[in-house]
Amino acid sequence: MKKRFNTTGVCIPTMHYMVDITDKLDKIIELIKEKDYFIINRPRQYGKTTTMYMLEQRLKNDYLVVSMSFEGIGDEVFLKEKTFSKVFIELMAESLEFTNEEESKRLLGYENDIDNLRDLSKLITRFVRDSKKDVILFIDEVDKNSNNQLFLSFLGMLRNKYLLRKQGKDKTFSSVILAGVYDIRNLKLKFRNEDEKKYNSPWNIAVDFDIDMKFNEKEIESMLKEYSSEKNVIMNTRNIAQLLYRYTSGYPFLVTRICKIIDEKLNKENLEWTEEYIIKANKILLSERNTLFEDLIKNVENNEELKDYIFDLIMNGEEKSFNLDNPIINLGNVFGYFINKDGKVKISNRIFEQRLY
Template structure:
């Protein structure tokens, strides 16, 4: 019985998988051309699966593929030349045994007395000549060893052989494929100190890796089609694929994870847009290594933290420029992406997880319990009394934050509301936020509680002209969400502000507005 897989390599015979034939064709083309390259993508991005499937296809084309991973090799191996060489040879032997290459095995056993990198250099030449076919070297998880000189020396050997082979002066691997989070061409910046070597990467022979490893809507559909046929599930494949892509932006782990949750946790065979939203809600409450890594990478880098805060809480327009090391690091970790020349959080699920993380930090630092006790905001029918929530938030803000400095409030006002609302909806509700990049820099929050939607717009007061503009935008957003009642919170940081509430009628929509 097949299942969705989110850990390790995906096997077509065992797992429901996205069809990545188009990506494999591009990878094979790189190999056919004899290119050296690195598949550098964030963790859980399908690198290992791509390497596995690529190796299978290359073997069908009569390449000799030597495939290994540095993940299972002791770090001690990378501290000594002889240990490294012996381990490297063992991995080659393992590959040859699995493929029953007895002739090459005997050759290695007769020539395995190697002590130095220079010995390994000559051995590779002899091995490739003996193989009498194109040899492709594939190494996964190269990051494990990439911060030491021995690894760089090894890359230097491969580079030198590649260049000499081009001149007909040596034999080299036909293609070398490395996989890891980092682009090996840039790893030197992490630990080299002398300027000359800092900019002379031993891997500058590698071509840029430009293959898009995201899953597009068409590719996601292939996985859903297989599952639908196998399980007799009910779904509009195109609609569901679009909805999954809407939340994940095609992130391989998140795509498979949502499907796995629906199949195994929600146990539903009728997939609708509501099913996807429920799976997103479930996922956002779950702890997993992907989310742990996401938050750790933000926590451990103050500059990246501040950049992300500006983007998602303040709606700042920041130009995408990979020459900026903070932006480069954010993309390296899979947190940021280029969205028409501006930086954006990679996907909506990450965005929501980061919102929750930021609001939780604030929630645990401020006692709100006397203001946001959940039961006091529930109607007899079990729904939210949202006007009462906003009135109480206004009181809380007035009593607890009125004396805070303007800069703090401008930066944190919207986050304070998110922290305030969280305990009220927790368990039965789900809040989804979208930053609207415009002059208003507004944050729209759509809260689903039971079967009702509550649309709230949060923005900074900038005068009546912008207020009317904001009302028009909120009205338009209410139409998109197909609801007639909306809510508006205007954060007014003028000294002589008035804490007021107002019922506003606009184009058939009811808007309850408060000023704090």
């Protein structure tokens, strides 16, 4: 099977041209070795799912990795504790079915004993205690149901088990990694006592995840070198990588999308890659409809304050100080539209700036 540039779904090294993210994976694995809990919160199409997949491949020999996604499981799952708890165990079992069938069957054997989150907690304790390896939990698309009280209670349960484990009073997942757009540490969970008016974050146990997920020039060049070698395409990989970074600021989808356009639409005869190709591909990209741009337009059109703020930046040329305490700046930062440049708010890359203009 010939490799290609991929901008939909998870990237597989044997199928797709990919940047070398070894350095990023090494840093994440250090957090896992410390038994930390954290969330990879980054904008849409920023390589979160691919990073989780690559992590699983690196860790599966030393850990029992349970990897699942909350995307597409429906809202009804989150209406009752019994339903959610059973589905959660089924998702765990499905994840292990092709990597450790014995452990998958062991999990399903516990399923009939679950009626609520308390039972789920006990099952997790039992499963982890009897496992031969440390168990790691990955949950992708975690913010799909982050406004659901049952989901927040589930996070609160994992948080409580983590704290008890540190005191030697429980067994639970060695590390839990959640992936999504929003930082769910900011979500609030009401205590069960209705008279208690305080709120507490269900995920305030998470350590900071400050690993830079965008592609740098060296990483982009690693993908170009592999591509040019396999396709016998002549290019100055360093210069092309610099050009790609100049346009995209390393936004993973944009980098790969430009390469895909050049490869499949502009350079079918495998000629030398030049700056002219980058410019032409950029124009094609800006004129097309894709999921990233559709998401950008939806987010801006649905938030009048954000729209006005971007208008002032781009059309009026206003300078604004970067401060994440400002909810509009924070929202633009979460979506990946704003960056902090010398203390000022700037649009994160040239392509977004042109598309928003």
